[in-house]
Amino acid sequence: MAEGFQFELVSPEQLLVSTEVSEVVVPGADGYFTVLANHAPTMSTLQPGVAEVKQTDGQADKYVVFGGFVDVTPEACTVLAESAVRVSDIDRSDLEQRIQDAREDLDDAKDDDSRSKAQAYLDQLTTLQGAILPA
Incomplete structure (x- = not known):
């Protein structure tokens, strides 16, 4: 059995997950990365994407996160998401509304900077x- 560590996924609305896990994959600002027990301390912003959580019993869950931060220590991983x-439970109409807003x-x-950021966010949402979601 893989060594476990504490994982929490928090959004402004609620605590979505607080459990012991063996592995977490998060969409960091520079791309997806995997967190295992005894991971080096790391802090990163998040891009919109899917966080995959594997519990120590082998059960796996996936969560869509829209922005926020991830804080990793050797003993824990905490995702503070703007929305998750x-x-x-994904609502197709909610995702379509986010794409329309983007x-x-x-x-x-x-300006070019605002346009570039807006385009990157739109690209992330449509990729997500x-x-x-099946067609």
């Missing part, structure tokens, strides 16, 4: 939509 939901933000962007 279990993949199985398109409007892109159209309203006033394709990855988790």
Whole structure:
């Protein structure tokens, strides 16, 4: 059995997960990375994506996270998400609304930096939509 560590996934609305896990994969700012027990201390911002959580009993869950931070210590991993939901609970209309809002933000962007950030966010959302929702 893999060594476990404490994992918490928190959004402003609620504590979604607080359990012992063997592995967590999170969408860090520079790409996805895996956290195992005794991981080196790390802190990163999150990009929109899917966090995969494998509990010590082998059960796995996936959560969509929209921004936030991840704090990793050798004993724990805490994800503080701007918004998070279990993949199985995804509301197609909510995701489509986020994509529509991102398109409007892109159209309203006033400078290259804002336009670039809005485009990156829209690209992440549409990639996420394709990855988790069947056509």
